[in-house]
Amino acid sequence: MTRRDFAAFAAAPAVGAQPAAQIDPALIRRHDESVERLLRMQIADVKDPNCGGYADAFGFFSASTGGAILDTYVAALVCPASRFYKSNEVMQRAGLAAGYLRRKQHDDGTIDLYITNFHSTPDLAFTIHNVASAALLAKLNNLTALFGEMEPFLRKAGDALVRGGVHTPNHRWVTCEALSQMNEVMPDARFVRRAEQWLAEGIDIDADGQFNERSTTVYNTVSDKALLVTALKLGKPELLDPVRRNLEAMMYLVHPNGEVVTEISRRQDQYERAGMERYWLPLRYLAIKDSNGRFAEMARRVEPRGAWLSAYLRFPELAQPLPASAPLPEDYHKLMPAVEIARIRRGQMSASVLLNGNSRFFAMRNGECVVQAVRFASAFFGKGQFRPAKWERTADGYRMTQSMEGPYYQPLDPPRKVEASDWDKVRGLRPRSEVQKMEYRVEVKEAKGRRGGFTIEIAAEGTAGVPLAVEVNLREGVQVEGAAPAPGAQNASILKSGYAVARSGKDTIRFGPGFAEHSYTQVRGAEPRLPGESVYLCGFTPLRRVLEFDAPA
Structure with missing residues (x-):
């Protein structure tokens, strides 16, 4: 930007900026702090190939940082309540960011997201959200030279947006947002047509x-x-x-x-x-x-x-x-059948019943005391982790079930040579014998007469004598009372009998009764123990236990 351009800008009133009284002064202060932070981070040495940008936590100089810088700087430049309103230094630094963006852009108009995507139209669209925002404010406030610094990047980006593809469902709408912003800044019927192509697929x-x-x-x-x-x-x-x-x-x-x-x-x-x-x-x-x-x-x-x-x-x-x-909403029981989750709130108590095949089928919290997950696994042939395959709503709760088989395999009939690499390929051809079966059932109900309480019935039937461990996992920092250390496992305990109390500050959750027919907590084939303290309840099949969870007011 030339001195003449800056002088014209400095003399002009802000356009598009809201009166300071209508924007929270605390927000403007936070924004100015962001400007200060970026001024310290941004490379201003014009001899540096990354001039105008800064390195992220991985040491990457990504195009997206240039967009974030521009959005932050230009908003401050045109907001009369900002300490950086019409700042010459910020204006010059914004020009450096625009130059950085141009250098980071491929000839096809796209950019890279170094952690995963290359020549990426969706990541270009994310960056355009910030750059087009800055360009619009620059245009509204007659920052002609700064707009001119951004324009080459935007024009090449526009060409990429009208032909580039996506990876994920949300990328379609991200691209539409970028196209709509581009059309506002530099109108082009191609932008509207391309957005309508994506929108025609339905939300x-x-x-x-x-x-x-x-x-x-x-x-x-x-x-x-x-x-x-x-x-x-x-x-x-x-x-x-x-x-x-x-x-x-x-x-x-x-x-x-x-x-x-x-x-x-x-x-x-x-x-x-x-x-x-x-x-x-x-x-x-x-x-x-x-x-x-x-x-x-x-x-x-x-x-x-x-x-x-x-x-x-x-x-x-x-x-x-x-x-x-x-x-x-603070007092409700809401089933979302398409998502397969039931949500229950009773004031400070919040619970989720996961019906979507998640091994963590129940989670609960009372204030800051958090049970992150209840789940269980048996030692059934190394595949005994409960993951509900079916669910149904009952008169007073939810029932989840899973069926498993554990067969042994006979010689191939007729006999044939099996190469070492073909063992898994021919398994389905072998006759099965000694087939063991396991049926899991879980029922979760709100406790009658105990507001904020639940009962969870866990049943495992079929092959007898199979060790099983129920895990009640607590968030890091939640302390547990009433359980004994589990042998051979860190941050793990066993509730042998009675009730345990999980505590975080003044908030508690009481659960039990415990049982401990064995101490095999890290079951083979089960999912790894979760972070935080895990309390285990251990038994053998056939098993039918009813656990209570209560959140005192």
């Missing part, structure tokens, strides 16, 4: 309001934001409906402390811990648009960590006041 949302990947802390949020932005930029209000449905479903997938249920995810966030912060944009937008009090309450809760400045600058609607809050 991958099920009857329970979950997208195909069921990724409750990552790709749900990606899809919600992408569909919201595409709806607004391309004038397609029908795309807001799946966003609403997903947000409504998520109201029942939140624990009392704000953590999200992630057991249902089919992606990398399964079992990870995160909150609803990444849902902030669709929550706030639809709370205002629909006067939805529940969305408003959740938006208020996540805004301190979930809001970002450029969204306010790009979508003036967000500056309108939120409607009055309505209570979030």
Whole structure:
């Protein structure tokens, strides 16, 4: 940017920026802290081949960092309440980031995600979300020279977006968001046509309001934001409906402390811990648009960590006041049959019954005291881990079942030579004998007369005398009282009789009664012990035990 360009910008009023009174000053302070951090991290030496970027935790200089820098810098440059409003230094650094992006772009317009994807259109689309945001704000505020620095990257990216493919269901909507932003910044009918090609496939949302990947802390949020932005930029209000449905479903997938249920995810966030912060944009937008009090309450809760400045600058609607809050669901029993999960909340008690074939078929928490999983396995031929194959709703709960066989194999008939490498290939040709059978059944019910309590009946019948171990796994930091150390295993104990109490601060969960007919806890063929303390209850088949779990108020 020349001195003349900067002087013209410095003299011009901000366009597109909301009045400072309408944006939380704390958000602007946090944004300015991000600018300061990026100024320290960004390489400013023009002789360095990575000038304009910075290395990530792996030492990679990725194109995506250039997009994040631009989005952060330009939002500060055009926001009158920012300490970096019309900052010459930030303006120059933004130009370096644009140059870095151009150097990181392939001739075909794509970029690389070094940890997995190369010449990747989807990762280009993710980066375009930030770059097009910066370009729009630059264009609205007459930052002509800076826009010109970004334009070559955007034009090559546009060519890639209209022809490139995807890997995953959410990538379609990510690409549509990028195309809709590109069309706003530099209109081109190709962008709209390509977006409509992807949208013609229909949105991958099920009857329970979950997208195909069921990724409750990552790709749900990606899809919600992408569909919201595409709806607004391309004038397609029908795309807001799946966003609403997903947000409504998520109201029942939140624990009392704000953590999200992630057991249902089919992606990398399964079992990870995160909150609803990444849902902030669709929550706030639809709370205002629909006067939805529940969305408003959740938006208020996540805004301190979930809001970002450029969204306010790009979508003036967000500056309108939120409607009055309505209570979030805190007392319910909700079955989601398509997702195959039952969610139960009774105030501070939150429980999940996993019906989807997950070995962790039950999880429960009372405040900060967390039972991460209840599961079991027998020593049945090294394949005795219970993973429900079928489930049904009963009059007062849920029944899950699994059937297994453990055969022995006879010589081939007629006899034939078996090469060493063919052992597994011919197994199905052998006559079977001494076939052993195992039938598992689990029933989970809310306890009658014990609010916040459950009974879990575990039955294993068939071949007799098979060792079995039930595992009650506690989150790291949760202490257990009433169980004895398990021999030969770390962070493991056995509940021999009576009841154990799991404790985290003032919050407790009481469970039992225990049984210990043996001490074989690390069963061969079972899934590895989970992090945290595991309490085992050990018996032999045939087995039928009823366990109680209670969350005192």
